Amino acid sequence: MRIASLELTKYVRVYVIIIICYVLLLTILASRIEARNFMNYGTFDLDTFKAVNHSFAALFTSAIPFTIILNICNEFSNGYALKLISNGLARTSYCSFKFALAGALSIICMVLYAFVILALVSIERVTYFDWTIFISSLIQVLIFSMFFSSIAVSVALLGRSWQSALLFYYGYIIIEGIIVLRFGETVSWVKYLPVNLATSIFELKATPEKFSDYLLPAGVIIPFCLVIVWCAYHFFKKADL
Amino acid sequence: MEIRNVSKRFGNKQVLKEISFSLDEGKILGLLGPNGAGKTTLLKIICGLVKPSAGEVILERVARTEIATIFEDQRFLGHLSGIKNMKLFMSSIYGGHSSLVEKFQEFGLNESQNVKFKFYSSGMKKRVDLMSAFVNGKRLYLLDEPTNALDIESMNAFNNQVISLKNEGKSFVIASHHALEMERLCDSFLLIDRGAIVGKMTREELLHNFISLESAYGSVIHKPQNRKNYLHS
Numbered sequence: 140m141r142i143a144s145l146e147l148t149k150y151v152r153v154y155v156i157i158i159i160c161y162v163l164l165l166t167i168l169a170s171r172i173e174a175r176n177f178m179n180y181g182t183f184d185l186d187t188f189k190a191v192n193h194s195f196a197a198l199f200t201s202a203i204p205f206t207i208i209l210n211i212c213n214e215f216s217n218g219y220a221l222k223l224i225s226n227g228l229a230r231t232s233y234c235s236f237k238f239a240l241a242g243a244l245s246i247i248c249m250v251l252y253a254f255v256i257l258a259l260v261s262i263e264r265v266t267y268f269d270w271t272i273f274i275s276s277l278i279q280v281l282i283f284s285m286f287f288s289s290i291a292v293s294v295a296l297l298g299r300s301w302q303s304a305l306l307f308y309y310g311y312i313i314i315e316g317i318i319v320l321r322f323g324e325t326v327s328w329v330k331y332l333p334v335n336l337a338t339s340i341f342e343l344k345a346t347p348e349k350f351s352d353y354l355l356p357a358g359v360i361i362p363f364c365l366v367i368v369w370c371a372y373h374f375f376k377k378a379d380l
Numbered sequence: 381m382e383i384r385n386v387s388k389r390f391g392n393k394q395v396l397k398e399i400s401f402s403l404d405e406g407k408i409l410g411l412l413g414p415n416g417a418g419k420t421t422l423l424k425i426i427c428g429l430v431k432p433s434a435g436e437v438i439l440e441r442v443a444r445t446e447i448a449t450i451f452e453d454q455r456f457l458g459h460l461s462g463i464k465n466m467k468l469f470m471s472s473i474y475g476g477h478s479s480l481v482e483k484f485q486e487f488g489l490n491e492s493q494n495v496k497f498k499f500y501s502s503g504m505k506k507r508v509d510l511m512s513a514f515v516n517g518k519r520l521y522l523l524d525e526p527t528n529a530l531d532i533e534s535m536n537a538f539n540n541q542v543i544s545l546k547n548e549g550k551s552f553v554i555a556s557h558h559a560l561e562m563e564r565l566c567d568s569f570l571l572i573d574r575g576a577i578v579g580k581m582t583r584e585e586l587l588h589n590f591i592s593l594e595s596a597y598g599s600v601i602h603k604p605q606n607r608k609n610y611l612h613s
Contacts (some may be wrong), residue, residue: 145471152459218454225427225454225522226512227445228473236472379390379430 146240149214155206162202166194183259184267189343191259192276195252196338199284200312203244204291208304211237211295221380230376234296238368241288249281276341283337286364293371299380331355333363381426381442381520381551386435388421388575395421397576398435403551405519408542410566411555412597418575419555420451423522426553442520445473448513449522455505458498462489462508465497469512480515487511488534502529514541521545521552527561539565563593571600 167190214220224230256276260268291308298304312334319335330336336356381403388396396418403409411419424430426437427449439447456465463480470477484493487507492500500508506529513521521542527535542552542565556562562569569586571579579600581589590596 141471141475145468148464148468149457149460214457217458218451219457221429221451222449222454222456222512223469223472225424225429225447225449225451226469226473227443227447229444377431380424 142236142239143243146236147243150206150210150240150244152210155210158206159198159202162197162205163194166197181263183263183265185269185272185343187259187263188256188267188269188272188276191252191255192342195248195255195280196283196341199245199248199280199287200334200338203248203284204287204308205305207237207241207244207288207291208295208308209301210240211292212299212301212304215299215380216301224380231372234292234372234375237292237296238289241285241292244288245281245284248284249277252280253277272343276343279341283341286333286337286360289364290367293367296371296375299378331359333360336360381440382438383422383426384436384438386422386425386432386437388418388425388430389433395575396425396432397574399572399575399577400435401570401577401580403553405551406546406549407568408546408552408554408566410562410569410593411553411572412557412559412562412569412593413572413578414601417572419572420524422572423449423451423524423553423555427522439520446519447522448516448518448520449524450509450513450526451524452528454509456497456508456512458496460497461494462497462500462504463493466508466512466515470515474516483511483515487537503531503534506530507534510538510541514545517550519550521550521554523552523554523556525556526554527556527558535561559592559594559597569593569596571597573601 211220220233224233256273291304294308295301295304298307315332315334319329319332322329323335330339336359340356383399383401386396386399387394399418399422401409411422413419421430425432427447428437428444456462456469460468463484466480466483467477470480481490481493484490487510489504489507489511492504497505497508506526510526513523513526527538530538539561542554546552552565554562554566563583563586566583568580568582570577571581579596581596586593586596590599
């Protein structure tokens with residue numbers, strides 16, 4: 140908790156708030172154009188759920204990783220991270236601090252999600268509300284936000300310059316997106332690509348129904364994340380800073 | 381502390397070539413050399429920021445957490461105040477912090493402790509750097525250009541602080557271009573040029589052979605034929 144609050148003190152800056160609000164508003168606007176009933180006619184239904192989840196997917200796949208990458212790379216470019224490490228902070232501790240930040244942001248994201256859904260439910264006319272979807276989405280916000288934030292932290296620790304880290308992170312997401320767009324209908328394994336899998340589950344496009352349906356996504360997403368985190372730890376420990 | 385045959389190569393560029401020396405407790409070693417000679421890289425290797433390509437750094441009875449460093453290219457966070465920065469720094473490294481208000485007074489920064497770090501002058505930034513190095517008792521101090529941008533009063537305070545810590549048995553490696561200050565503080569000198577040691581001398585040897593550190597520097601760095609005479613200390 141102490142580490143997370145320290146990291147949040149450094150993380151919260153004006154540009155971070157602006158980027159997060161900008162991405163959220165942009166996604167909400169896009170959702171309103173796409174699903175006309177979202178926050179439009181004062182009705183809460185399954186489409187509203189999907190639209191809110193779509194906005195939060197943009198938040199934890201794009202906005203938060205973007206700010207995490209900028210935040211960490213800024214600490215390297217002005218030498219603050221090096222100051223901490225050269226004055227006795229272990230490199231592994233520095234990595235752990237950043238993963239603690241990722242965890243804290245995921246929890247904040249989850250709380251924000253619960254707040255938005257409950258606020259909409261309380262102010263709009265509810266025609267559909269499924270507690271199972273709500274609870275599972277809440278858990279998914281936490282897990283997927285952790286997943287994307289951890290990857291962003293890893294990429295930032297590996298690249299240590301915002302140009303290379305952003306290129307790597309968004310490059311991968313864009314390439315995966317292109318593959319899904321091009322081959323999504325014809326090739327079956329494409330739907331198991333980690334980023335696409337996580338967002339499609341969260342946006343209620345591919346809803347797991349029984350326990351075994353969760354095993355395959357977990358089997359893809361968790362190892363993918365662990366490999367990247369392990370690589371970041373390993374290379375950061377040995378890198379010339 | 382002992383440095384054994386440390387070499388460092390960045391790509392094709394050989395930055396350090398088989399550097400060896402040792403430093404006893406309570407001693408101050410001065411590193412001198414032209415820009416790009418490899419002084420900062422050497423200090424970064426000692427504190428573990430940069431890994432040597434060959435050779436080793438042996439730190440006897442000195443844990444990594446007992447090393448304090450100051451480097452020119454390492455700054456605090458500009459969007460936070462001086463005191464907030466120090467609190468975060470202390471909490472990150474030591475897990476907590478004592479009252480820092482007295483420290484800010486001691487370093488002449490009590491009026492600007494709540495000002496954002498980016499608005500500090502170069503001298504004030506340097507004073508915060510020095511505070512971060514001296515705030516907790518360390519055993520080894522690696523200081524790269526510690527007095528750049530300091531006014532005369534702060535420079536004198538720095539010198540007094542170094543001498544007092546030295547008397548407590550703390551060791552220092554200082555890289556600086558301020559020959560007069562180095563001459564006053566250091567017990568021994570290491571002259572580096574193009575990544576290699578070109579001269580090693582104690583203060584006694586310096587005073588015996590030269591009129592000042594500046595003349596020793598000129599004689600060894602600019603006249604390679606003299607170097608073999610000053611490599612044996």
